[in-house]
Amino acid sequence: MTGSARRRTGDSRYGGRVPLVAAAVCPHPPLLVPDVAGAAAPELDDLRAACDAAVGRLLAVGPDAVVLLGGGPATGRIDAPATGSLQPWGVDLDVPLTPAQPDRGAVLPLSLTIGAWLLARHDVRVPVSAVQVAVDADPAELASVGERLAAEGSRVALLALGDGSACRGEKSPGYDDPRAHPYDQRVAAALAGADLDVLLDLDPAVSAELKAAGRASWQALAGAARATGVDWRGALLHDAAPYGVAYFVASWEPV
DSSP, rough: TTTTTOSSSSOOOTTTOOSSEEEEEEEOOOGGGGHHHGGGGGGHHHHHHHHHHHHHHHHTOOEEEEEEEEEEOOOOOEEEEEEEOOGGOOOEEEESSSSTSOOOOOOOOHHHHHHHHHHSSOOOSSSSEEEEEEOOOOOOHHHHHHHHHSSSSSSSEEEOOOOOOOOOSSSSOOOOTTHHHHHHHHHHHHHHHHHHHHHTTOOHHHHHHHHTHHHHHHHHHHHHHHHSSEEEEEEEEEEEEEEEOOOEEOOOOOO
C-alpha cells in the first residue's frame, strides 16, 4: 500500500487543520528562463507551461504564505530580502525572492532563484520565504526539516524545486548510466501518487551518482506531507528528459 493510500499517523495532530495546504514540484534548469535559453527557449515551452499550471494550482488554494524549497550548500531558512542571479549562465538578470525588495540581501542558490522566477510569473499576494536544504543531507534530517515546515501553523503552500537524474544518454551532463531511467521512473510514479515512502527511501549515494539534484527537496517535501497526518493526492503534469536531464512537474493536495 502506498503512502498516498494509507493514513500515516491517524487523526491529524493539528486537530483537523492541515497547515500544509498544497504542494508543487518543479525542476530548476536555468534554461527555463527564456533569456538564458535564447533561441532554444521554445524547446521548453511545454515545461514552462506545466510549471505555470502547477504554481497556479498552488496559489488557487489561497495559502497564507508560500515557501520555496530547494537544494543548496547548507540547510537553513532564507527570508526576504534575498536575491538570486543568472549571471553565471550568461544573463545579467537578478531574481528577487519577493518583488520590490529594498536591497539584494541574502544570495539564493540556483534552485531557489528559479523558484522565485516561476513565482514572479504569477500574481503572488502573500509572503514568500525560502528554505534551502543541503544537497548531501541524509533522509532523516530532510524529513525533519519538512516536519518543522508543516508545524509552522499558517496555511502554507510549498513549492519544491529539483531535477531528476542527469545521466539519460551519452550527451547528458553525467553521461549515460543504465540506472538513470529506472530511477527517474520510480520518482515520477512517486510524485504522481504522492508516495511518501518511495521518496523518503531514495538513496542519497545513488542519487548523487546519478546527479539527481532534486533528491533533498523531494525528501523534505515528503517529510512535510507526512507530518500533516493526512493523505495526499498527486498529479504528474510533466515528465521528460530533453537534454538527458529528467524534469518532473507535479501538483499535490491533501485528501
